[in-house]
Amino acid sequence: MSRREIAKVIPGLPHDAEGPVFREPWEAQAFAMALALHGRGLFTWPEWAATLAAEIRNAQEAGDPDTGETYYRHWLNALERLVAEKGVADAKTLARYYDAWDHAADRTPHGAPIELRPDDFK
Amino acid sequence: MTAHDHNHDHDDEHGSELSETQLRVRALETILTEKGYVDPAALDAIVETYETRIGPRNGAVVVAKAWTDPAFRQALLSDATKAVATLGHVSKVGDHLVAVENTPERHNMIVCTLCSCYPWEVLGLPPVWYKSAPYRSRAVKDPRGVLADFGVELPKATEIRVWDSTAETRFLVLPMRPAGTEGWSEERLADLVTRDSMIGTGLARKPGELAQ
Numbered sequence: 001m002s003r004r005e006i007a008k009v010i011p012g013l014p015h016d017a018e019g020p021v022f023r024e025p026w027e028a029q030a031f032a033m034a035l036a037l038h039g040r041g042l043f044t045w046p047e048w049a050a051t052l053a054a055e056i057r058n059a060q061e062a063g064d065p066d067t068g069e070t071y072y073r074h075w076l077n078a079l080e081r082l083v084a085e086k087g088v089a090d091a092k093t094l095a096r097y098y099d100a101w102d103h104a105a106d107r108t109p110h111g112a113p114i115e116l117r118p119d120d121f122k
Numbered sequence: 123m124t125a126h127d128h129n130h131d132h133d134d135e136h137g138s139e140l141s142e143t144q145l146r147v148r149a150l151e152t153i154l155t156e157k158g159y160v161d162p163a164a165l166d167a168i169v170e171t172y173e174t175r176i177g178p179r180n181g182a183v184v185v186a187k188a189w190t191d192p193a194f195r196q197a198l199l200s201d202a203t204k205a206v207a208t209l210g211h212v213s214k215v216g217d218h219l220v221a222v223e224n225t226p227e228r229h230n231m232i233v234c235t236l237c238s239c240y241p242w243e244v245l246g247l248p249p250v251w252y253k254s255a256p257y258r259s260r261a262v263k264d265p266r267g268v269l270a271d272f273g274v275e276l277p278k279a280t281e282i283r284v285w286d287s288t289a290e291t292r293f294l295v296l297p298m299r300p301a302g303t304e305g306w307s308e309e310r311l312a313d314l315v316t317r318d319s320m321i322g323t324g325l326a327r328k329p330g331e332l333a334q
Contacts, residue, residue, distance in 0.1 A: 022173065022247075026147040031247075032168040033151060036160045049289030053237040060255065068254035071238065076146060089153045097149035105145075106137040114138055116152060 027072035034079055043082050052078040096121065172247055178317035181244035181294060184209060185320065186311035188221075189299040199223060202294060206244060219244070222285060223296040224322075229280050230295045231269070231322030233261035234287035241292045245317055252321065262286070272323045295322040302329045 022028040038048060055077040060066050083089050100120040108114045140148065154160040184206055188195040198205040202221040219241055222230040234240065235258050240248040251257050260268050265282040269275070276282065285293040297319040303311060313332060318324030 022169075026144050028169040028173070029147050029151060029165060031172070032165040033147075033154060033160060035168050036165055037154070040159060042159065046289040049237050049239060056237055066255035068250035068252070068257075071250075071253040073143065076143065076150075079150065080146070083150065083154070088157060088159060089150075093153060094146070094149055097152050098145050101140060101145045101148045101152070105140045108138045110138050112138070114140065116148075 022072075023069075027075075030072055030076045030079060034075065037079075037083075042086055042088070048078070048082065051082050054078075055081065172242070177246035178244075178315075178320065179312070180209075180246070181241070181317070181320045182312040182315035183308070184244055184294070185296055185315045185326075186308040188296055189311055190306075190308050195296075198296065218291045219294060220285075220291055221294045221296050222283070224298045226277075226298075227279075227281060229269075229276055229282050229322065230285060230293070231261060231265055231282060232285050232287060232293040232295060233258055234292075235259070235262060236288075239287040239289060239292050241287075241294045241320075244294055245320060249317070269323065272318065274324060295320050297322075297326040300326050300328045 022031070034048060037043065038045060043051075052074060055074040056066065059070065059074055059077075064070055080091075080094060084091060084094075099122070100116060101114075103120040103122070104116050105114050107120075151160065151162070151165070155162055184198065187209070188198050194205065197208075198221045202219040205221075206219060222232075224230055232241075233252075238248055238253040238258070240252065242248075257268065262284055265284050266276070269282070287293055297315065299311070300314055303314070314327040314329070316324050316327060319326045
């Protein structure tokens with residue numbers, strides 16, 4: 001099925017030659033979180049754009065080829081940074097939940113939905 | 123904040139594995155949900171909206187209307203935010219949308235050199251190349267070369283103007299209406315309007331280029 005044929009089947013789906021706009025579900029989740037937090041007034045759009053721009057610059061300086069594939073990684077970095085700056089969750093809290101999810105994944109049989117339980121926090 | 127030093131002892135035979143990025147996203151979402159900052163159902167709705175409901179099609183409708191309705195065209199060029207809002211499109215991010223019109227004398231192209239700001243409410247989500255450093259830097263330095271990469275060759279006399287988006291101001295290119303479309307309906311015209319033609323890295327399709 002060609003790109004144009006797909007577009008006819010699903011009108012308005014923003015595909016391009018390189019595939020869908022989100023390559024993995026987490027990219028969509030990260031995208032939505034920024035919009036939701038902005039909608040809630042946690043930060044202004046200029047604040048967001050400045051933070052994202054800074055993260056992109058950092059990544060480039062660290063050798064990221066910045067070809068667009070890593071865009072949502074920068075996006076996620078910006079999100080974590082703003083969430084910390086706004087006092088919602090500091091790096092320590094983020095790390096604690098990160099470890100808990102990691103633990104939940106480890107104990108979940110392959111293929112089953114991974115869910116977080118209180119005992120995942122050690 | 124990407125450096126997480128963990129000594130994983132995964133048992134891939136039995137357990138599941140989430141990538142570092144997936145773990146970070148899940149951690150963030152759980153915290154934000156627990157603190158009441160986000161609602162997972164609302165997040166899904168945002169994704170659904172941007173993935174399927176909003177797309178270049180919205181922009182195409184705007185352009186086709188501007189081609190057929192002189193009053194709308196005028197309104198679009200003087201205040202695109204307002205004109206687009208009259209069509210019932212959402213505009214949640216960024217303050218200003220500015221429409222820039224292509225003419226035989228001037229071709230417009232949009233870029234965001236800093237962070238890939240994009241007129242989401244009319245074009246959906248940006249393509250990968252729009253977010254890439256090569257596009258972001260070359261669009262400004264060598265717009266004609268970038269256009270050539272996209273297969274677009276303009277007359278030498280046509281000036282190319284590149285607009286750098288910001289968090290406050292984003293741009294939408296109003297491409298030229300192709301010849302041979304006199305009397306066409308807005309709906310038919312909208313099929314000629316490609317995403318790239320509204321970014322300025324392409325032109326509107328000619329009637330003969332429409333898939334039969």
